[in-house]
């Protein structure tokens with residue numbers, strides 16, 4: 001199957017290869033930036049900063065934190081929609097986030113190898129043009145499904161302030177049919193933030209580690225889009 | 239009682255003057271958020287429509303809804319409404335008792351099949367076939383089902399009937415269940431709150447009997463005119479919230495200055511009720527005005543959300559273990575960081591010990 005590159009000859013695993021197209025790269029960094037802003041402002045919405053002194057009319061701190069949170073959330077949501085559009089029209093590497101090839105045996109075989117490698121059960125390292133199967137799974141779980149969860153719960157909470165006739169209520173108000181308690185929705189949205197933070201920590205670690213340890217580049221691929229292989233050996237684990 | 243009797247007739251019989259009646263109509267129309275012309279429509283409806291009977295049942299509850307109701311800030315409203323509803327059946331308020339009282343239920347069904355309104359205070363426990371609430375020798379849930387079968391619409395008074403409230407809090411040994419999960423085939427108006435505000439109760443019931451239809455409801459089945467916004471949206475301390483001025487402890491400077499109570503657990507931002515607009519006891523005060531945060535009493539499951547005094551609430555971790563969402567999330571992120579650090583250390587060790595064998599492999603692979 002072409003999407004995971006089983007049939008590809010070893011030629012495609014040497015030198016450098018254009019993998020991450022510009023929209024994917026731009027989305028990645030916008031996503032990372034908005035996530036950071038959302039997590040920080042979100043934390044301070046749940047646990048506000050020490051009380052401001054002076055007249056209430058002189059300060060709009062909480063209001064501004066919320067404004068930044070909501071604005072970043074809009075960018076985050078629109079970014080995800082555009083990214084999903086690109087998953088459909090973009091190259092095969094852009095598709096991994098939407099539909100990892102779960103139906104391919106080779107996907108699971110390589111996944112098993114990655115898991116063994118991270119558990120120090122093997123020292124052999126394989127080459128990948130796009131994401132390795134484990135990374136793809138993480139992308140799918142967190143950047144797709146967790147992000148959708150955060151968008152739905154987030155805009156549902158936003159709709160409470162925006163009002164019952166707002167677009168947010170029309171599009172996301174159904175969340176309260178599943179969980180009528182808005183306090184519970186708020187809590188799950190907050191827990192989701194922490195899960196996202198945990199994912200970000202693991203993701204950053206794994207990318208840096210892969211950059212150092214693997215047979216291909218990591219961070220720079222998300223900057224200029226080119227996958228560079230460090231050796232000309234075969235792709236299979238070695 | 240003749241079947242053609244109107245509400246107005248009943249009120250006059252109870253000694254309410256026409257002047258009081260008209261006053262009541264204008265006040266209620268205003269309370270419902272209807273325009274001035276509706277006062278006349280309300281009066282017209284109450285004068286001309288045959289009276290809609292109201293049957294008021296009590297399940298597992300504390301009677302705080304009835305208590306709130308009879309303490310309506312506007313005594314007029316209380317009197318008028320009481321004379322409207324006390325005619326039929328209300329365990330707490332009616333004069334009849336025992337067989338006589340239970341007789342009334344059957345009489346109402348006979349006379350007004352499909353026409354009366356069933357007002358439910360409290361909820362039925364379903365465990366042990368409903369044995370945790372027995373009335374007239376039978377489980378309450380049977381009485382509720384029987385009366386619901388013949389009614390036109392149901393009002394679920396208070397958080398008990400609407401959501402379950404304290405008797406449905408974990409672990410809910412009696413399996414107390416809100417009305418909408420027991421009666422599935424009748425229109426239900428939820429009027430949550432523990433208790434609901436008296437003016438909200440009189441407003442809802444007047445609307446229903448006078449206009450013969452349900453008030454406009456939101457997604458959760460609550461009347462929009464009273465539950466359309468959160469307390470937070472109309473709270474007079476909101477400017478302090480937006481400014482970032484919070485009470486940090488109940489005896490600090492901020493508390494004296496009337497800052498926002500969010501940090502000491504105010505649930506106004508997640509609670510739909512009319513406290514911040516109609517207020518309590520005839521507009522005298524409401525919790526935030528008296529310096530205490532909202533507990534979220536009108537919301538589903540508000541007992542099981544952890545401390546009333548913290549903004550971030552509890553989460554079920556596993557089984558019956560609960561913890562504050564803040565701690566759970568923080569622990570998760572910390573675990574990720576520690577795991578990553580440990581893995582990095584493992585990588586260094588693995589690399590050191592594996593260097594020799596890897597070099598050998600590389601030579602072999604050429």
Ligand code: SF4
Pocket residue numbers: 469470471473474475476477479497498499500504505506507526531532
């Ligand atoms: S006191 Fe409560 S309802 Fe009022 S602004 Fe603060 S959080 Fe909102």
Ligand code: SF4
Pocket residue numbers: 431432469509510511513524525526531532533534535536
């Ligand atoms: S302020 Fe909150 S807890 Fe108090 S009565 Fe109103 S909704 Fe219930």
